Amino acid sequence: xxxxxxKPGRQLAKRLLLLQSxxxxxxxxxxxxxxxxxxxxxxxxGGGIFVIANAIFAMCAFMFSGAxxxxxxxxxxxxxxVLKILITVILFAIAYLYIxxxxxxxxxxxxxxxxxxxxxxxxxxxNNK
Numbered sequence: 001x002x003x004x005x006x007k008p009g010r011q012l013a014k015r016l017l018l019l020q021s022x023x024x025x026x027x028x029x030x031x032x033x034x035x036x037x038x039x040x041x042x043x044x045x046g047g048g049i050f051v052i053a054n055a056i057f058a059m060c061a062f063m064f065s066g067a068x069x070x071x072x073x074x075x076x077x078x079x080x081x082v083l084k085i086l087i088t089v090i091l092f093a094i095a096y097l098y099i100x101x102x103x104x105x106x107x108x109x110x111x112x113x114x115x116x117x118x119x120x121x122x123x124x125x126x127n128n129k
Contacts, residue, residue, distance in 0.1 A: 013058040016120050020051050020113050027109050039105045046106035049091040050113035057084040 024047025032040030060080025064072040095101050 010058075010062050012121065012124055013062065015124055016117065017051065017055055017058065019120055019123075020047070020054065020116050023116055024048065024051060024109060024113055027112060031105050031109075035105075038100075039102050042102040043105040043109040045095050045099065045101055046109035047113045049088060049095065050110050050117070052091065053084045053087045054113075054117060056087055057081060 024044065027047060028040045028044035031043040057080040060083060061077050063076045063080075095106065
């Protein structure tokens with residue numbers, strides 16, 4: 001019964017991650033054909049940074065469920081958010097320092113994935129009452 005409480009949230013997180021991944025890949029392919037390969041790779045890296053960090057947060061957020069584990073739920077949620085921010089900073093630092101990336105597609109694709117994260121759940125809301 002405890003796992004059934006978190007099942008809708010887990011399914012929403014999976015769908016959202018798949019949507020983000022698909023949009024990032026489509027954006028990267030569009031950048032490859034519209035501009036050049038460097039822009040496509042940079043777009044893939046920028047979107048990939050967000051998707052990877054978001055996937056790690058989702059794993060942490062849904063690690064525990066149920067009223068008896070309320071403290072663990074909150075601790076894993078906040079810990080996942082801190083880990084998400086740290087991973088984002090580390091991956092951006094690696095991209096800036098060690099990979100020759102184009103900044104415009106990198107940041108635009110990151111912001112696109114962030115926008116999907118903000119507005120995407122509206123697509124999945126079930127209005128059956």
